Amino acid sequence: MRSTYFKRFRMDADLTAARTLRPLQAGYRFVAWNEALVDIHARTKYRSFCGEIDALVFPCLGEQEGCRRLMREIRNKPGFLPAATWLIVRNDVFGELEWCGTIQGVIDRFGVGSIQNIGIVPGQRGLGLGTSLIERALAGFRGHGLRRATLEVTADNSRAVRLYQRLGFRKAKTVYKVVDHPAAAEASRAAEPLAAEPACI
Numbered sequence: 001m002r003s004t005y006f007k008r009f010r011m012d013a014d015l016t017a018a019r020t021l022r023p024l025q026a027g028y029r030f031v032a033w034n035e036a037l038v039d040i041h042a043r044t045k046y047r048s049f050c051g052e053i054d055a056l057v058f059p060c061l062g063e064q065e066g067c068r069r070l071m072r073e074i075r076n077k078p079g080f081l082p083a084a085t086w087l088i089v090r091n092d093v094f095g096e097l098e099w100c101g102t103i104q105g106v107i108d109r110f111g112v113g114s115i116q117n118i119g120i121v122p123g124q125r126g127l128g129l130g131t132s133l134i135e136r137a138l139a140g141f142r143g144h145g146l147r148r149a150t151l152e153v154t155a156d157n158s159r160a161v162r163l164y165q166r167l168g169f170r171k172a173k174t175v176y177k178v179v180d181h182p183a184a185a186e187a188s189r190a191a192e193p194l195a196a197e198p199a200c201i
């Protein structure tokens, strides 16, 4: 099977600079982490990533069971940080809960706040929810005294790259993720094989 190489940026942000936490628009609210929410995070992650480029880069993101597994892995990491792990929910027109977005944060082995996956479900994009979730996670890192935050993003995910740049993230390194997956091979323009493969999450 042919391998496909996805270009990714590692991006860093300074957490010591002043930042504002904008309130969510009316009808939406943040939900803090608790253990009972692990499957809600997984389901919201799946709905956010299914059919997106990152589901080619990390096939687990395009499968419900994969998202469940991934969410448990994140939760069990030694540096898992509940204060940087949030959901956004709203009540739909029938009064039912609609889970709109998810983010998780961990403290890595260098003491840097690492954003794992951020996802907003398709019908809720472009409303500022992604911005709000990242700001909230960064506030969680700052509250733990961290001075830097980091994340990785697929270079072709220009919407996400713009969002991170607007929030003060700067490209620090280019890495390539190798994927042996037929769908990835079809869908991707193969980039040159170069540097080390980053972790899946």
Ligand SMILES: CC(C)(COP(=O)(O)OP(=O)(O)OC[C@H]1O[C@@H](n2cnc3c(N)ncnc32)[C@H](O)[C@@H]1OP(=O)(O)O)[C@@H](O)C(=O)NCCC(=O)NCCS
Binding pocket: 048, 049, 052, 054, 117, 118, 119, 120, 121, 124, 125, 126, 127, 128, 129, 130, 131, 132, 152, 153, 154, 157, 159, 160, 162, 163
């Ligand atoms: C990337 C992603 C998280 C962005 O979430 P989002 O909620 O749409 O992000 P925001 O609404 O905060 O910002 C997106 C755009 O909406 C605009 N926007 C922000 N607030 C707005 C508002 N109140 N009204 C209208 N537009 C608004 C922003 O200016 C931004 O515009 P741009 O795309 O031209 O830069 C979302 O598209 C997603 O989940 N994608 C699939 C999963 C994914 O790729 N995750 C990232 C992995 S690295």
